[in-house]
Amino acid sequence: MASFEDELKSALKRQEPSPDFAERVLARVAAAPVRRASQPWIRWMAAVAAALLLAAGGLEYRHYRGEQAKEQVLLAVRIAGGKLAKAQKRVQMLAHRSNS
Amino acid sequence: MKSAALPIALLLLAGALPAQQVKWNFDKLAARASESTDVSLDGALLQLGAKFLSDDDKDQAKVKKLVGGLKGIYIRTFEFKKPGEYSAADVESFRAPLHPPDWQRIVGTHSNEEGETVEVYIKNDNKGIGGLAIIATEPKELTLVNIVGAIDLDSLSDLGKHFNFPEVEVEKKK
Numbered sequence: 001m002a003s004f005e006d007e008l009k010s011a012l013k014r015q016e017p018s019p020d021f022a023e024r025v026l027a028r029v030a031a032a033p034v035r036r037a038s039q040p041w042i043r044w045m046a047a048v049a050a051a052l053l054l055a056a057g058g059l060e061y062r063h064y065r066g067e068q069a070k071e072q073v074l075l076a077v078r079i080a081g082g083k084l085a086k087a088q089k090r091v092q093m094l095a096h097r098s099n100s
Numbered sequence: 101m102k103s104a105a106l107p108i109a110l111l112l113l114a115g116a117l118p119a120q121q122v123k124w125n126f127d128k129l130a131a132r133a134s135e136s137t138d139v140s141l142d143g144a145l146l147q148l149g150a151k152f153l154s155d156d157d158k159d160q161a162k163v164k165k166l167v168g169g170l171k172g173i174y175i176r177t178f179e180f181k182k183p184g185e186y187s188a189a190d191v192e193s194f195r196a197p198l199h200p201p202d203w204q205r206i207v208g209t210h211s212n213e214e215g216e217t218v219e220v221y222i223k224n225d226n227k228g229i230g231g232l233a234i235i236a237t238e239p240k241e242l243t244l245v246n247i248v249g250a251i252d253l254d255s256l257s258d259l260g261k262h263f264n265f266p267e268v269e270v271e272k273k274k
Contacts, residue, residue, distance in 0.1 A: 062148075069141065069149030076139045076173040077163050080245045081260020083236045087218040088257050090209040 120235055122197050122246045123175050129242065131180035132185050141173045162259055170249035183215075183239035194235050194244055195219070201235065216241045222253075229253070 130136055141149065146167055153164040167173070181185065198205070198221045207220040216238050223231035227250065234245035 001234065008224065049130075057164065065145075066148050066152040069145045070152035071149075072139050072141055073149040073163060073173070074160075074165055075137075076141060076175050077166065077256065077259055079139070079175050079177065079243065080173070080234060080247060081256045081258075083218055083234045083245060084220060084257045085259070085260035086216075086236070087207045087209050087220050087234075090218070092177075092213065093205060094209075094271060 103266065113174065116129045121172055121248050123196065124176075124189065124194055124244060124246075126176055126178075126244075129178050129186060129190055132180065134181045135179040137175070139173065139175040143171045146170055146173060155273060159262075162255060166252060166255050166259065170247060172246075172248035174246045174248075175244065180240045180242075185240075186237075186241040186242055191242070193234065197231050198235075232256075 126136075150167050151162050153160040155161050155164070178186070197203075203221045203223050205219060205221050207218070208215045209219075217236065219235045221233040221235075222229050223233070225231075229250055231249065232245070232247040232251050232253070234243070236243040236245075
């Protein structure tokens with residue numbers, strides 16, 4: 001058990017870096033290839049694709065709203081027309097009775 | 101002088117205002133109804149819906165023509181589980197805003213046999229009929245219709261007589 005602790009202490013013991021450590025790190029950083037920003041046309045394509053997606057979504061939503069509104073219009077005319085026709089029929093019946 | 105100017109200005113403003121929907125209060129009735137249907141189509145929604153009506157279908161083409169000049173359609177129907185769940189006072193409250201000289205009752209029918217009543221009101225403006233309101237009562241159902249704008253009553257009635265559109269999905273509340 002004691003030997004394990006000793007081994008652990010030894011492994012985790014603070015070690016000073018070599019004197020040229022900082023220089024080597026800086027040299028590697030300088031030698032690393034610079035990541036270039038993406039091509040402008042890629043960004044344009046992404047923007048156009050996003051705009052097209054938005055437009056398609058908007059059209060789809062408008063179509064959905066339009067179909068919903070159409071159903072509501074048909075329902076409204078069915079109810080209003082039905083009630084009006086009922087009143088008209090009764091008036092015609094009364095007129096027919098009073099004439100005969 | 102100053103006190104007379106305000107009512108005159110309000111009258112002028114009222115004349116300049118576009119046709120408005122009838123202000124009915126449905127709160128009490130909605131609480132008692134077992135089911136209700138609400139159709140609220142303002143001018144923009146009405147015209148959007150009209151664009152989706154088919155010109156090839158004879159009935160839909162007629163509806164398209166009929167609603168072309170309208171500014172709004174507002175309908176509420178309330179269904180009750182048993183008769184007597186709404187009172188004469190409820191119906192009277194819906195009649196209250198439909199008073200002369202703006203509104204004129206043109207038809208009022210009652211059937212003792214079926215216990216049904218239909219009252220039709222029109223709103224006159226300087227160009228002719230500027231709106232329509234219908235109050236229709238049945239023992240277990242109450243329907244209120246308000247159409248804003250110039251409406252052709254004959255066309256609407258004709259469509260109501262032989263409406264054979266496929267059943268549409270009705271959004272029922274409660």
